[in-house]
Amino acid sequence: MLSSFHFSYSIIWPTVWCFLSSSFNGLLGLFYAPAGLLGRGSRNEDIEHLGDATAVESKNGSVISSAAELNKPSTPYPKSIRYIRVPGEWEQRTNPQTAPNHPNIPEPRPGEIIYVTKGKFLAWGGTAMIERLPSGIVIKTPLPNPYCPPEEKDHQRNMRLEAQIYQRIGEHPRVPSSVNWNPDTCCLTMEYLENGNLRDYIRQNHRSITPWLRLQWARQAAEALTVLHAVDVIHCDLSPRNFLLDSDLNLKISDFGGASLCGSEPSAIPATRFRHPRYDWNVTPVFGDDIFSLGSLIYFIMTDCYPHQEVPSNEVEKLYEVQEFPDVSHLICGTIIMQCWSWQVDTAQAVYDYLKAVDKDCVL
Incomplete structure (x- = not known):
C-alpha cells in the first residue's frame, strides 16, 4: 500500500x-x-x-x-x-x-x-x-x-x-x-509577495530595519488606506499581518474579505489594540475606524510593539476609554499617531501628506 x-x-x-x-x-x-x-x-x-x-x-x-x-x-x-x-x-x-x-x-x-x-x-x-x-x-x-x-x-x-x-x-x-x-x-x-507579512518581517528582522524604511512603511500604509477609502472601502481589520512586502520591501495592503464596501455590513472588526473605544458592531463603520487603526499600525512600525503590548486586552479597552495611549512624544511620527488615536485627523490622505512632509524634511 x-x-x-x-x-x-x-x-x-x-x-x-x-x-x-x-x-x-x-x-x-x-x-x-x-x-x-x-x-x-x-x-x-x-x-x-x-x-x-x-x-x-x-x-x-x-x-x-x-x-x-x-x-x-x-x-x-x-x-x-x-x-x-x-x-x-x-x-x-x-x-x-x-x-x-x-x-x-x-x-x-x-x-x-x-x-x-x-x-x-x-x-x-x-x-x-x-x-x-x-x-x-x-x-x-x-x-x-x-x-x-x-x-x-x-x-x-x-x-x-x-x-x-x-x-x-x-x-x-x-x-x-x-x-x-x-x-x-x-x-x-x-501575485506572490516574497517577504511575507509586515508583522512577521518586523519580528524577524527588527534589528536591521532602518528608521528610513520604517518611515517609508508608515507612509505607504497611509497611501494604501487612501486607495481603499477612495473607492468607498473600509478595511475594518487593519493590522501588521494584513500588509505584505514585495521583493523590494514595498508595502501592500491585503485581505479585504471582512471589509465594508459602500456601507455594507463587514464580517470583521479591528483587533483590540487597533479598535477605538467608541466602536459599535451594530453601527455602520466609518473611515475614522480605519484611521484609528492606522495610528496603531504606525506605532507598531516605528516601535516593533503593539500599543500597550504588555497589558491584557480587556485592560487596553479600559485605557483607551479614558484616552490613555502609549507615549509617542519621542517618535518621529508621534504627532500623527496621536492625532489618529484622538480623531483629530479626518482622512487617510491627510496622514499620508503629513508623513510625506516628514520624509522630505527630516534627516534620519
Missing part, C-alpha cells in the same frame, strides 16, 4: 456557531478566528494567528481524482474540526518520491475534512487557505466546511467581496495584483 504525507490543522467550531451563522447572518464575524471561534476582543496582542503545518504519515486506500477534490464527511456536526491536507496533482509531478502517481486519500473520521492541495502551503486565515501554485502565483481558496453550509457560504461570500474590491481598485502599487478570479470555485489568484 502506498503511503503519502498530509498536513493537519485543528480548528474548533462548536455546533452553536453553525447555528449562529445560519440564524444571524453577519454575527459570526464578531466571533470568527482562524484558530477557533472566539470573541475577537478577548484575545491578546495580534488577533489573527496563521496556522502552522505539521507533517504526519498516512496510509489509506482511496485515490485522488482531482486537485480540487474534497472528501466530505457525513457525520453530525462535531465538537471540533481538523483539516487534513493530502498531496494534489501538482505535488505528484514535482515530488514523485513523496507524492506517488496514485496516492491514497484517507477516509475522513468524524470531525475531519480532507483537502487536496493545489500548491505549496503558505498560510490559512479565518476565510481561506493560501497556497503557492507551481507557476509562482498565489491561490486563495475559501475554507470548506460541509458540516455547516451557512458558514461555508460565508467564506465564499467573503471571497466574492474580496474579488469585487480588487476589481474596484484595479492596479495600484500599494495593492497586490489580482491575476484571476474563478466565480465557480470562489478561488482568487494573486
